[in-house]
Amino acid sequence: MKARSLRRDLALGLGAGLTVLWIVAMLGAALIVREELDEVYDSLMEETSDRLLPFMAGPETPALPPRAEALLTWALHGAVGVRYSDDADPADFPANPPEGFSTAGDQRHFVRSLDGMTLDIASPLQERREALQGVMTALILPALALLPVCLLGIVWFTNRRLRPVAALSAEVAGRSPGDLRALTTPALPAELAPVRDEMNRLMADLAETLEAEKAFSANAAHELRTPIAATLAHVQLLRDASDGPLRARAEKAEAELKRVARLAEKLLQLARAEHATSIAPLADVAPILRLVAADFGLTADVPDAPVSLRIDADAFAILARNLIENAVTHGTETTVRLDADGTLRIANDCATIPPEKLAHLTRRFERSGARTAGSGLGLAIAAAIAENADMTLRLHSPREGSNQGFEAVMLSGPTDVGKPSRLNAVLI
Template structure:
């Protein structure tokens, strides 16, 4: 019960449906009781009129009363006969103050009109009428039979309520659910949006009561989008401004390397140059991440995955040769994707760069692509240590590095891949290359082919 009260307080739809249903039930009960009582009384009035009509019929046509047998019923009559007609008193039958020889023993002193009497332990409704010939006629009917007929008639008036009220409750519940359907659709639409999809919500098809709330949400989305744009612009501007001094420092370090110096100074100079190079790589990745998080530009033409593979391998081949890692493309199957080439290059570049860096010397990195009806899948597989299942969600966070990693890096590579994948509607899946030994990383990037045709 407490759970239902909690749901009732939290749900406007449930509260509205419950309130309307309760109001309908209360009104139906009151109307049913009123209808039953009215029909019951009306049935009794009709039965009284029937007694009057029977008495008038005998008076008007001077009909003889039927001869009753010993059991008090008319001969050849049906068991369902419900009305008894007898003389109340005349010069022949009257003896004392009781009417004798009749099915009912009625007092002869009854006045004309309707009476409710107890005859031999059973209640009767009796109409006494004096005919035009001076005879007094009693028309009687058992009260139990009258009540049964009246009750059946009154219950028949309740049948529409019993049938229509449940139907009405179902209709009300369905109408309330349909009225709230635009709100449910709105919640689904907002819930399915990606992090970067901050465009306004269409408010034209929404009810007027919900529209102010949607307008407020659109204003909030605009403020959030502006704030994120300011943040991205700051990161991009800061990274861009830092590139020039770092480039100057790198050039000065190269010139200083040509000067005569001691072995200790040259060792420290090499550490300085490596630090400068790491800083330059970090700034480059920050710029790439800022571009990946910006608004999506519609591609003007399709991009060949094999061409992107060749371009990436040309840039990363020196690193692969330095680590003696065998990097190659498996198969000749190609796919044409309608995405920006820079976005696809950013995904493949960062994935292959990570694969080479984390693969031990003498290892292997394989690239491939397969196509289906709706998606093209880019696959990059290495023979490195892989990523444990418990860390596969966090590796996409900026600056996150796997535990125990001794490789030099900024922790932005997979963040860039995730940001670009979200932009183009792609899905990333991480698995082990070798499920038996739980080693190696197998990355699948599923890109929708239909993007090109929309």
């Protein structure tokens, strides 16, 4: 499920809230303006009646000049009948209108009597609607023009206020798995500062736990060296002084002790590998690879020019040694190549390894073949060094250019985990 965007939700929520409030405000303004217009028109009708009725109740009622637009019309009921204004429509006036204000059809009426005469003043409701429409248009059009500006302002303000969140996320994403230093994102708001502080506390506890684990592994492996070496010396003396079945048993004990000694050495290397980091000076790894390959009787194919990688020289030597040892132990025709861009390729000829086994080879004590071959830690050590040095270890089977074999490829930078390669690669 795709994670929701806080920035988008805030922008949409504030924008929708502003729009709803604007609509409610416009509706409220329309009701208020309509009520005020009704009061103005009704007051005009009442004032007109107060002034016109005494004038018409006199002995003579002169004719009034016609107007271009009739906002008010009237009907005068007297002893001699009904008289209408020149621009009045008799159909708009009821025969017996009630006193005061009333509404009939599309007309608003105000009726007042004086000295036996009744004056009925009518005002078209259409005029009021047109006036309301004009006022609301004058209010809405500028508001409509400002609404997009307000929405853009909300988006800008939201993005600006959420920059500390993006900065904190970028700092966390930029950390390598082994980098447990405290986060130092500055200018965090009060709501995010506790999150950063709790993450720092968690990473400090995790670093302490990992340090204790690494120290235990290193100390245990180191302390095992002396008793293993002493026991091995006694077994070798026993082997030289014996013959027959006892000598055979001594030789088996010697082989197992040597295997335990190698395992202790691998545990020391694993503890060292977990301390590897990308915060290291550049080192020319070409001569290191030549020396390590020569220890196994191999010639490394390396460029003549220096190949510099940001990795500790000892850590690279441990990585290369374990990859080469793994290839020599589990196959034949081992080749070692270092490209100018820092890509290390170590391949051997062996039976094809199934993808389900290939994916687990970097686990500790995982073996693809016989349980007695190797310690099961070589690829785990190489993977730990590569990961902590911001590099990428890929395992392929079959090897490149063949239908069988095994190949380990170390890239000089991290890649997107889960991106398949053309050789059934497994990203570590």
